[in-house]
Amino acid sequence: MLELGAGELSAVRRLLVDIDLTDDCSLDRFRSAMGTPPAARIWLFVVARSDARHRTQTQANALFASRNILRSEAEPLLLGLMSLAARRPLNSTRIAALRAAPGGESVHAAGEELATLFDSFSEARPFSLQTVSAVGAKIIGGVAETGAGNWLDTVRGHHEGTFQHCLLVAGVAAAYAARHLRGTRMATRLTDAALLHDIGKAQVPMHVLDKPGRLDESEMDLIRTHPRAAVDYLAGTPGIEPEVLDAVLHHHEALDGSGYPDGIAGSRVTPLTRILTVCDIFAALVERRAYKPPLSDEDAIAILVDKALDGKVDYIRVRSLADVFGMTLPATLDEVRANMEQVGVA
Numbered sequence: 001m002l003e004l005g006a007g008e009l010s011a012v013r014r015l016l017v018d019i020d021l022t023d024d025c026s027l028d029r030f031r032s033a034m035g036t037p038p039a040a041r042i043w044l045f046v047v048a049r050s051d052a053r054h055r056t057q058t059q060a061n062a063l064f065a066s067r068n069i070l071r072s073e074a075e076p077l078l079l080g081l082m083s084l085a086a087r088r089p090l091n092s093t094r095i096a097a098l099r100a101a102p103g104g105e106s107v108h109a110a111g112e113e114l115a116t117l118f119d120s121f122s123e124a125r126p127f128s129l130q131t132v133s134a135v136g137a138k139i140i141g142g143v144a145e146t147g148a149g150n151w152l153d154t155v156r157g158h159h160e161g162t163f164q165h166c167l168l169v170a171g172v173a174a175a176y177a178a179r180h181l182r183g184t185r186m187a188t189r190l191t192d193a194a195l196l197h198d199i200g201k202a203q204v205p206m207h208v209l210d211k212p213g214r215l216d217e218s219e220m221d222l223i224r225t226h227p228r229a230a231v232d233y234l235a236g237t238p239g240i241e242p243e244v245l246d247a248v249l250h251h252h253e254a255l256d257g258s259g260y261p262d263g264i265a266g267s268r269v270t271p272l273t274r275i276l277t278v279c280d281i282f283a284a285l286v287e288r289r290a291y292k293p294p295l296s297d298e299d300a301i302a303i304l305v306d307k308a309l310d311g312k313v314d315y316i317r318v319r320s321l322a323d324v325f326g327m328t329l330p331a332t333l334d335e336v337r338a339n340m341e342q343v344g345v346a
């Protein structure tokens with residue numbers, strides 16, 4: 001860093017500084033290298049001891065550090081930073097193309113808000129719940145105007161990876177809300193929860209999130225941390241509703257108790273969570289990945305029906321989602337089973 005001039009530093013978005021804040025000599029060298037005020041936004045590491053963190057916070061504040069962290073805690077935080085928050089999704093040319101696409105304005109607004117949310121999570125900064133809800137309302141408007149299929153095509157054409165997934169979940173949830181929950185409190189809760197549900201993935205390293213094929217057990221353990229991490233962060237947000245926190249925490253639960261993080265079952269899985277889970281799974285199935293084409297809406301719904309038959313997801317919510325995409329399913333699971341027996345599938 002000492003070789004970098006102020007001009008170069010000012011172009012740096014984030015700077016990690018490994019420094020012992022208890023050492024005056026290091027501090028002096030650092031101050032003279034950075035200038036006053038510092039030329040770049042910085043993060044500081046405090047070397048080693050936890051009793052130094054509190055003592056050195058004043059020093060960190062004086063140096064305009066956005067965060068003061070322990071070296072022993074640095075690795076997972078850095079891995080997280082190298083994941084979603086470090087990824088600027090689109091350059092200006094691609095943003096212009098996105099905004100001109102069907103539903104593009106609301107896809108763009110949702111992408112910007114997601115980037116802000118991942119940044120806020122990674123830096124343990126608060127975010128505006130009102131803005132999240134306003135973006136959710138915009139997505140509902142965009143989906144209603146252009147049609148869910150077109151809106152999701154625009155997302156698939158312009159975004160990748162976990163960003164694409166989160167936007168698809170938001171779009172599917174908004175389409176569900178526009179069709180079945182319009183004007184209700186539940187609609188806002190659903191779009192809020194959809195935008196926020198995977199925010200905890202900001203702490204999961206990119207090579208795990210983007211790994212093609214099966215994850216090993218240690219990688220799955222990392223993935224399984226994301227709902228709880230999200231809620232730990234979101235719980236302090238003024239105005240956030242318990243229903244939304246519950247849906248974020250439990251969106252990977254299954255009705256038979258085989259999900260995570262708590263293994264809850266049956267009526268303990270709330271209606272909002274049931275809807276979010278179905279939207280989440282559908283979105284994951286219709287994602288476009290470098291190594292696999294998206295499933296059709298029909299195939300994704302067929303897989304959800306199979307999951308309902310296995311007792312994992314709520315069939316009534318699957319049926320409502322199918323209706324959003326122009327498919328009419330039998331009224332009950334018993335009818336589904338009877339139809340399957342008729343054609344000799346069961």
Ligand SMILES: [Fe+2]
Pocket residue numbers: 197198226251252
């Ligand atoms: Fe998730």
Ligand SMILES: [Fe+2]
Pocket residue numbers: 165169197198280
């Ligand atoms: Fe998800």
